[in-house]
Amino acid sequence: MAILVNKDTKVLVQGITGKEGSFHAKQCKEYGTKIVAGVTPGKGGTQVEGIPVFNTVREAVEETGANCSLIFVPAPFAPDAIVEALDNGIELIICITEGIPVRDMMMVKDYMVKNYPNAKLVGPNCPGVITPGEAKVGIMPGHVFKRGKIGIVSRSGTLTYEAAYQLTKLGLGQSTAVGIGGDPVHGLTHKDVIEMFNKDPETEAILMIGEIGGTEEEEAAEYIESEVKKPVFAYIAGVTAPPGRRMGHAGAIIMGGKGTAQAKMKALEKAGVYVIDNPAKIGETVASVLNKIK
Amino acid sequence: MKLHEHQAKEIFAKYGIPVPEGKVAFSLKEAKEVAKELGEYPLVVKAQVHCGGRGKAGGVRVVKSEEELEQAVNDLLGKVLKTFQCPDGKPVNRVLIERATNIDKEYYLAITLDRSKSKPVIMASAAGGMEIEEIVKENPEAIIIQTIDPELGLMPYQARELAYKLGLPVREFTSIALNLYKIYTELDASLVEINPLVLTKEGTLVALDAKLDIDDNSLFRHKDLEELEDESQIPKLEAEAKKYGLNYIKLNGNIGCMVNGAGLAMATMDIIKLAGGEPANFLDVGGGANVEQIANAFRILMADPDVKVVFINIFGGILRVDRLAQGLIEASKMVELRVPVVARLEGTNVEEGKRLLQESGLNFIIAEDMWDGAKKAVELAKQAQ
Numbered sequence: 139m140a141i142l143v144n145k146d147t148k149v150l151v152q153g154i155t156g157k158e159g160s161f162h163a164k165q166c167k168e169y170g171t172k173i174v175a176g177v178t179p180g181k182g183g184t185q186v187e188g189i190p191v192f193n194t195v196r197e198a199v200e201e202t203g204a205n206c207s208l209i210f211v212p213a214p215f216a217p218d219a220i221v222e223a224l225d226n227g228i229e230l231i232i233c234i235t236e237g238i239p240v241r242d243m244m245m246v247k248d249y250m251v252k253n254y255p256n257a258k259l260v261g262p263n264c265p266g267v268i269t270p271g272e273a274k275v276g277i278m279p280g281h282v283f284k285r286g287k288i289g290i291v292s293r294s295g296t297l298t299y300e301a302a303y304q305l306t307k308l309g310l311g312q313s314t315a316v317g318i319g320g321d322p323v324h325g326l327t328h329k330d331v332i333e334m335f336n337k338d339p340e341t342e343a344i345l346m347i348g349e350i351g352g353t354e355e356e357e358a359a360e361y362i363e364s365e366v367k368k369p370v371f372a373y374i375a376g377v378t379a380p381p382g383r384r385m386g387h388a389g390a391i392i393m394g395g396k397g398t399a400q401a402k403m404k405a406l407e408k409a410g411v412y413v414i415d416n417p418a419k420i421g422e423t424v425a426s427v428l429n430k431i432k
Numbered sequence: 433m434k435l436h437e438h439q440a441k442e443i444f445a446k447y448g449i450p451v452p453e454g455k456v457a458f459s460l461k462e463a464k465e466v467a468k469e470l471g472e473y474p475l476v477v478k479a480q481v482h483c484g485g486r487g488k489a490g491g492v493r494v495v496k497s498e499e500e501l502e503q504a505v506n507d508l509l510g511k512v513l514k515t516f517q518c519p520d521g522k523p524v525n526r527v528l529i530e531r532a533t534n535i536d537k538e539y540y541l542a543i544t545l546d547r548s549k550s551k552p553v554i555m556a557s558a559a560g561g562m563e564i565e566e567i568v569k570e571n572p573e574a575i576i577i578q579t580i581d582p583e584l585g586l587m588p589y590q591a592r593e594l595a596y597k598l599g600l601p602v603r604e605f606t607s608i609a610l611n612l613y614k615i616y617t618e619l620d621a622s623l624v625e626i627n628p629l630v631l632t633k634e635g636t637l638v639a640l641d642a643k644l645d646i647d648d649n650s651l652f653r654h655k656d657l658e659e660l661e662d663e664s665q666i667p668k669l670e671a672e673a674k675k676y677g678l679n680y681i682k683l684n685g686n687i688g689c690m691v692n693g694a695g696l697a698m699a700t701m702d703i704i705k706l707a708g709g710e711p712a713n714f715l716d717v718g719g720g721a722n723v724e725q726i727a728n729a730f731r732i733l734m735a736d737p738d739v740k741v742v743f744i745n746i747f748g749g750i751l752r753v754d755r756l757a758q759g760l761i762e763a764s765k766m767v768e769l770r771v772p773v774v775a776r777l778e779g780t781n782v783e784e785g786k787r788l789l790q791e792s793g794l795n796f797i798i799a800e801d802m803w804d805g806a807k808k809a810v811e812l813a814k815q816a817q
Binding site: 213214237238239240241243244245247248249252277278279281282292293294295296297298299300303320322323347349350351352353354357373375376377378379380382383385386387388389390399415416417418419 | 517545547548550551552581582583617620622647648649650652653679681683691692693694695696697698699700701702703704705706711714716747748749778779780801802803806
């Protein structure tokens, strides 16, 4: 089962002729993902790594039946790319692009929520989604992941790889890993993804990797407390981050005393989540708790 | 990106938001000229720094004569102003000279993003002059919030509601609120704030202070705003890191960190603290850092005199660890390794990477994992003290 992507997902890559786009399209294809099309205006009729390139998403969808878009289009043009995918019926959009203006994302999200309530956006500024052994729709190193029963949702890229690596090393595989991105306005939230994992029969435990800023972790905690029976683990990065300083991600900032790691950890603990304070012990903690539960 | 008060006020004025009459001065001579233009005293001299809490720190002076003006300008210009928000202080290279305002009451007005709704909000309060955090903490009821539909924008009725609740002149306030929203959207602001918005004894509204933060991601379409940046307000190493596309923030500890990815970089700071040490910085070299960036990151860490040991924590995904090790070796040829370096490397081609480092003859201490690396770095930092 897993969530969001699987071996049948037909992916089109917007911005496939760029440096990033062509490199990762190849990597995803080699992993076994069904990359059916690429889109770059003006490059229609060409090929990248044997993948046909189209001028428009419309043509790509008509010709290949693509149902998921992976976006590498540069920030100034990425909002246009997301809307083009939405308007052509793509219901899962994974946007890797970093540096999109907040206002543009706000307008795009508003448009999406009002016109395409069933569409799902992952990112922007995210590593993408992987269902190990089936489909890698993103930029993560595939070999770090292994198929199994733990669902991962995370705001960060390398920290996701770190966590997956620790789990995999201990023989704990993942159902799906979702990087939701570090921007202040983005698509799927921690809560949205946890809800999907909760309904997914293959996922037996959930690992959430949060960070300072915003209130998404707190909102997830509320949901977990009332709805989730599966064990949930959480690590929150940024305990030592000073207020008012943006920690790399546009969204990772403590503002007005809101969004501290301590507040998030407290809310999660209250919701019955196993909160891990040492990022080197994520795998160990998950393994030992799951052993005890069994 | 942050703008100075005087820059924000110039923009406010262009958008029809009333601000006190005044002008910026970079020298005493200019200050005297501005004073002459403004005519009569009293005037207000305001230090222009990217930092809150100026008033309490003596950065805002009311002057009643040219002698007092001279005194105030000499006290501020060329000095470093330390406030409770910026204990290290910020250099004052310009002052704003303004006509004094007859204050009757102070209000708060701001527009920013509500992340949980992905929509802008306008916030107003009768408790002006205070930090908004304090208002919220002391009395959350005291702040009135309206959520704005991004498509429609701020509707006049929303502004009117605020004006009636606060008992402010409705037409004037509505005009200010709508123009403030125009600034928020047209300039891609992440925050636009008037604190305080003053009701004068004459019954008019004036933006006595102005804060305008611009979304860095939008600067590609605001070249004119980008030019307004005052680099003196950014710590030197941070400004340099920015030039190389590195994300660096100076902190108080002595363990320099170099990490790829913002989340892992924060986690590395946290684990150092957990092991009993203090990070000297946040440094994210990015997911796809190249040799040149690694070298520059290394140089910046070594340039910080507080750094007693460097902890490199890299999870190589797309960026192969052997390539990274080569980068580190190259970098250490260019930069003098004046402190021990603990390296924790993981990911693609890690064995080859570790071998390269060990055989390089450089004094790298290879860590088993993140925790081992943090403990080793903390131990070395303690020895160095």
